[in-house]
Amino acid sequence: MAHAARCPVVERVGRIAALHPDRTAVVGTAEVLDYRELWLRVDAWWERCATLGLAPGTLVAVLCGDGTGLPSAFLGARAAGLVPLLIDEGLPQSGVDAVWEAARPAAVLRADKDELEPTGEPNPRTLPTEAGYVVFSSGTQDTPKGIVGQAAGLLAFLDWEIAELDVRPGTRVAMLTSPSFDVVYRDLLLPLCSGGELHIANQAVRFTPPAVLPWLAEHGIEVLHAVPSLSARWLVADGPTVDSLRYTLFAGEPLYGRHVQRWRAAAPRTRVVNLYGPSETTLARFHHEIPADCGPGLQPVGRPLPNARVDLVPAEPTSEHGDALRVLITTPHGSLGYLPGTCSPDDLSRLRREHGITRFQTQDRGLLDPEGNLVIVGRLDSLVKRRGTFVDIMRIEAAAAELAEVRAACCVQLTSNSEIVLAVEGPDPAAAAGLHRRLRAPLGRDIPDRVVVLPTLPLLPGGKADRRRVRELLNLEETARGLQGG
Template identity: 30%
Template sequence: MIESAVTGRGLHERFLRGLELSPGRTAVRVDAESLTYEAMHELALRRAGALLAMAPQPPRAVAVLADKSPFAYVGILAAMYAGVTVVPLNPRFPAERTRRMLVAAGVSAVLADAAGRASLAETGLDLPVLDESAPAPALDAPAAVRPSDVAYILFTSGSTGRPKGVPITHAANDHYFTLLDKRYDFGPEDVFCQNVDLNFDCAMFEMFCAWGNGAAVHAIPPAAHRDLPAFFAERRMTVWFSTPSGISFIKRMGGLTPGSMPTLRWSFFAGEALLCEDAAAWQVAAPRSRIENLYGPTEGTVTITGHRWSPETSPALAVNGVVPIGRVHEGHEHILLDEGTESQTEGELCISGPQMTSGYLDPEDDHGRFLERDGRRWYRTGDRVRRLADGELVYLGRLDAQVQIHGFRIELAEIDHVVRQYPGVQNAAAVTRPAAHGGLELVVYYTGDRVPPAALRQALATHLPDAMLPKAFLHVAEFPLNSNRKVDRARLAREAAALSDGAS
């Protein structure tokens, strides 16, 4: 029974709205397991009660350290029902990285499955763990939250060799999802894919767009990617979300034949540049789907712009074959800075408004990422964009050494930092090159002693997730320098691209 009114202030209240619309319908399905809205609500109330009953005092932040399962989805909702900050974490990440994130977020309790408990044990941290059997009286209703309370904390790659924590408030999410409700016609009959990892901000789009409209969320099992059209047909999938790299993969698996995905109504792509040729191929395979190219940093609450693909008009707006990213969301201001001077046409995209985080968990990380200007606080995206005549924006590339690999945001300097820790290595420079099957892959050049590539990879795997592990390690006597006497990464990237994938 729902005791609290839907005020629009708490992110969890979107689930309550879905509960009102679809009490007996599926809220989440993972493989053969599923939970209705009513069942998930009751489970979340019980687990929230267990969190708040913890001694000596209720936690301020709760990590959900679990593989995708009904337990993980309920855990995210339960933390929000308890009125505490949720920190979704991947139990497959290296233990040291997980430890740093748990400490940085101030986590004082963990909701964990078997993989999560094993991961936590490797961190050496002594934190109380709630599993599926944790007994406690259920809450009568979700706890009240304030708009300024932090709904969740996510982590992005950091140039100092440690991940940066990004707190996102309930108010930021309320603004974001209110805009999405106006833009899209989702409803209880929709079936959403849940494709990305739960520690990735796009998972919030997948879950709470669906739950706010009484729709079902279906986790996509890895095996389904071998024949996604068949999976879509079986599940009657209507809403898809992935990085653009997903298009290339499905194409390689033979899934992008004309009309192969007729059930899709909406297709969303974010996290990387979307190529016009890929959008066009997807449209042919999903002729009834509207396609949107979304853009946004984690610091801006999932996405901050959107462009609706049109086979007739979008290609003419593209730059370098990349689909525009669209207009900045209503209620926000944006400026383009070209070497510190505001430009009307092209420059670094800086955004101010209700979706922006107020800063990182560690204030030292704010340096260089936030700007005080015209009485406002602006977030510097580090992305260079061009403003078209109609006001839409086109992504041109990164200003710094931050890249996207399969939607995972990576600071190349973080990889450099970790490689340099290996005995005998003097310096390191990570670059990207085109992967054989689309997208980008990482290559590291290093100086000092020559080290077997397998040894370097094994050492890095203890500190970095799989998405950040380089494809190749290339030893050089010294780095080439550009005219500014800096490491010429552009030249290294060109050389890496000219080498075979097996080079080491």
């Protein structure tokens, strides 16, 4: 079959399918596909997409459920020259609607129902031929932005990861990530671009933390990508030891040595790698393998991947705690830019794509440790003013992570009264006052005004702590306290 557009990822999977047609490609709850069947389904999707007569680069939505339909729907759309936006059907409808309105897709592929239909959108988006996918940022800090990912950038990262992890035909890789977030492409494409096996966890597993370790063990998973705060919940219940796990790659949040130690107790043979890279720079641009004797505190994100460079540049506001500077990343493998209308003028000024090079001024603050590894110590917007002095709320979170009974921490400044409140998950609610006292020595005047213990911290679908929701909950609590006091 002659494809309408050359996509490097599609071409790679096609070569793998031709070499290993009888090998297992995708393992789901209800069915298992070998590479021959997977490629037949890719062809079928391409033929259906071609009947729409859409211009190359047209944006389409791919609705993803629990089944094995996502890989073939994504690859089929790409083979037809279209640019997919993956949408998790398990997300709240309000979030789906907001993304849909901003994206303006020309068609929708229902991956697990094998259905395709035009949306009737009068002004669908058409993107450059280099585009390989569209993703919306997590919204951890602000309104989600539409990011145009680069097809060649995907494959560049995958080639690095295949070599770095020694991923081979038959290697079993887990997909536990929501399809709506770009990091899912690490799960989805790493095995399929190397002849490995993609094992897709259904929502019953993804949304039930005690079920994850048994699922990993049952499927003999060898490579796992995870978010620290979400994986901490997987460890709450006593689960089986996952002896098959060769590599665990953490990303998306600060990684602390205490969590690494707990994770290694559950997966004693795993090597742990800390990845870092905003969505604007494609999946990850830095990596650091955590040594066996790591300390309990914040871990480095390491050194740049090939063809990436980091510069640390001054930015306001500054912090009195060390020499951290704004992290600026330059790479040919970064994104192509933002979807027009989904970002602010400041966002546009920080992300530039010129002469085949992406230059992105992140909102992260970093420094180099004595070994030359990059350490992300906070964000520019994690410095908040309290009584005329800047306080670093990520420094507060780091101190809380040092406490053994704290599984996860999220610090916010309330809009109702400007208090800085630390919300933690793990200890008994009665322990809040004791935690506050124990933070006084490491934090000094940066100590939070209060510590609140929540049964569980709200998480975004991608696994990160939902800082906005935490702030809303604490603001509501403060309002209720004020009413009771009145």
